[in-house]
Amino acid sequence: MTLPLTKDILVVSREQDVVLLRNRVKEHAVKIKMGLVNQTKLLTAASELVRNMLRYGNGGKAIIEVVSSGRINGIRLTFEDQGPGIADIDNAMTDGYSTGKSLGLGLPGTKRLVSEFNIKSKLGEGTTVTIIKWANG
Amino acid sequence: MDRIPILKMGPFLLVTIQIDLYDRLALDLEEDLVRMVEKTSAKGVLIDISAVTIVDSFMGRILGNIASMSRLLDAQTVVVGMQPAVAITLVELGLPLNGVSTALDVEKGMALLQSKMIFDEEEEQEEDDTAAN
Numbered sequence: 001m002t003l004p005l006t007k008d009i010l011v012v013s014r015e016q017d018v019v020l021l022r023n024r025v026k027e028h029a030v031k032i033k034m035g036l037v038n039q040t041k042l043l044t045a046a047s048e049l050v051r052n053m054l055r056y057g058n059g060g061k062a063i064i065e066v067v068s069s070g071r072i073n074g075i076r077l078t079f080e081d082q083g084p085g086i087a088d089i090d091n092a093m094t095d096g097y098s099t100g101k102s103l104g105l106g107l108p109g110t111k112r113l114v115s116e117f118n119i120k121s122k123l124g125e126g127t128t129v130t131i132i133k134w135a136n137g
Numbered sequence: 138m139d140r141i142p143i144l145k146m147g148p149f150l151l152v153t154i155q156i157d158l159y160d161r162l163a164l165d166l167e168e169d170l171v172r173m174v175e176k177t178s179a180k181g182v183l184i185d186i187s188a189v190t191i192v193d194s195f196m197g198r199i200l201g202n203i204a205s206m207s208r209l210l211d212a213q214t215v216v217v218g219m220q221p222a223v224a225i226t227l228v229e230l231g232l233p234l235n236g237v238s239t240a241l242d243v244e245k246g247m248a249l250l251q252s253k254m255i256f257d258e259e260e261e262q263e264e265d266d267t268a269a270n
Contacts, residue, residue, distance in 0.1 A: 015161060016159055019157055019159050022157065036222050037222045037226075039222070040191065040222035040226045041222075041226050043190070043191050044193050044230060047191055047193040048194060048230075051160075095231060106194060108231070109229070109231045109232070112229050112230065113230060
């Protein structure tokens, strides 16, 4: 059972918001005493996802939550856009696949960096990606 | 507008990235650096990322691009000062930055660039010698 403790919502519409979001996520991660390596992984994952959201979804909403499951705390990030959606999620989750000009590491790479990864997408409606990084995982 | 300063030190260019880059800034740096390599006929580019806490796939690609572009213009690139957490994250992300030379700090990076330059000159010398024979 994962319980949310705090909730912070950020609208992402321009490139500079990436840095803003990273700083905000970092504040929360430090607050729950997440180790430096895990912080770096979480921030990098957040960076990848928010960049995807800007590039493919024309921006959207980022939700930062401190969550708790039993005795451990973590950070849950939700990225919601109203973009075109992803036609083939399985493909999008494969290393090296990209419809854009990137290396195609974004989604599969991000998944490797976090504890839990969830993606939902509907064509024409948008994409929601949720990740959790536990303070000690 | 923000710009990352590029310093010229003898035959080398030195860039110290003190802030977390956003995309525009990174792209500008890439362009400025390549122009500077051409303008100053630099033989090496040293990029200090010791203050950078996040290198995501975009930033990683920029570093790779700078190295490849500089190589085409006859300059070597060395990235120095990567934080251990950044190295761990890059490898897990799947971006081991193949083709980018690294060193632990600026001093070692400079030494590496020097040795690369000497190596290049010797090779050219040898080629000239073989051609002469």
